[in-house]
Amino acid sequence: MTAYLIATLALVAISTIAGLALNLQWGLGGLVNFGLFGFVMLGAYTCGLLNVAGWPPLLAMAAAILVTGLASATVSLISIRLSDDYLAIVSLGFAESLRLFISYEEWLTRGTLGVPGIMRPFAGWVPPSAADAVFLAFAVVCLAIVYTVFEILARSPFGRTLRATREDPMVAEALGKNVLWLRLRAFGLGGAALGIAGSLHAFNYTYIDPTQFGPVITAYAFMAVIIGGRGSNTGVLLAGFTVVLLLEGSRFLIDAFGLLDGAQLAALRLFLVGVALVTILIFKPNGFVREYRLISPTKERS
């Protein structure tokens, strides 16, 4: 049970980092990233391939963050000038192309056979029995760093300007803001966080193959941002736990239904998760937490 809990919490940490990345890009910046799973995949493969080629895990991870961030910025540059809808399509197109590339370019990626033998950070220093717990701690530290950095940014003038471009890019322009450059940085920085999520994914399973990465990763990230409250990092944190709690917790709930077979149970489980999420949104239509708003410090007036 402890092992299961540790594994589940590691998944929470990874998917919440992806949620935080989407919250920066879409929650605050209004940039729809349907191809999120592709950037996670790029991060995982960059980290995994470099690692099995002999790079130390942390160095491979740093490279993955850099590569994914740059790839994000580049992809956004292609489409950001057009409009939000196009960015959604282009990012999805990028993700699907990448999946095909990784599936067939075996000389580089080993194709559908996958990449086994990825080493976790600090793996040599800890006894195998504690390996999962140490990895979980590492993932939580990564989550804490991403959360802190993004929360500081959300409250900074940068975050405020980003929210302004989400609300109305023409106004931001008329006020002297370079909308393109702002969006580029937001999308690139979100991509860097997706590189972290991808690296952790690779470390977590120590084996990656193309089938692990699908649009459902994007869907979970959107769930986390919508349930958490668009624009709120704290909300994403809460929602990340909620979503995985529902997905995993419902496994146990299902044991109570003795009448149904496995396939029916699996379908019913996802159905119940959907019902739970919709119920949350009926009672909290704007999600758990509202995005940060500045409250004027000169409160002594009234």
Place this chain on the structure above:
Amino acid sequence: MSEAPTALLEAVGVGVRFGGFTALDGVDLAVRAGSITGLVGPNGAGKSTLFDVLAGRRRPQVGAVRLLGRPVTRMPAHRRARLGLTRTFQISRELGGLTVLENLLLAAPRQPGEAIWNVFARPGLVRRAEEAALVRADALLARVGLRRLADQPADALSGGQKKLLELCRALMLEPRVVLLDEPAAGVNPVLVGEIADFIRLLRDEGLTFAIVEHNMDLIAALCDPIYVLAEGRVLRQGRFAEIAADDAVAQAYLGGAA
């Protein structure tokens, strides 16, 4: 024209075509320093298109735009804003998800905290810029009576308050020239008077305006000179009394063949 040297913002022979339709056809316009230049004309005359060209939202196919004597025809809107030219919009475009105060702080120029690096490496610099902007924003809000609404989201304001907010937000930029697109549209008459007084006061303090407006009382009270646009051309220009007495202007407004 002798006024050319003091024109802060100028359009010279500006032409804009949308496919086969000519929206602007050789428009010359000069917004002199310290003036409140009016721009009137029937719907479809090209007023908003001209504003878009002046602000940098749209690039004209022919002609040039000069700002503070510099050619800016190909300069994007955000860089013109940094030179001191900003605008408001016909339908108020408050940033509804931001508070009233945040709307103003956003417009403060030269905020180092818009660079990610400074947010982490030079937090003191960012905070000082933010505090200075807060003082200015607070004073502006007090001036137009929006101070008690500072922490409200901007989409909770009334139509007239949104117009005031937009004006204040433009002022936060420390502009030289402000383009106002229908500042009185959808505003009750009392508030229209207040907005007019405020604009005049700001002009007296040294700001320059160009205004598109259908409310002739406001135009008559504020603007000199006034440009009358019709079918993409400047039909007349002059003081309100001259314009009002002009047959061609009356015809353009009444839909006759001008």
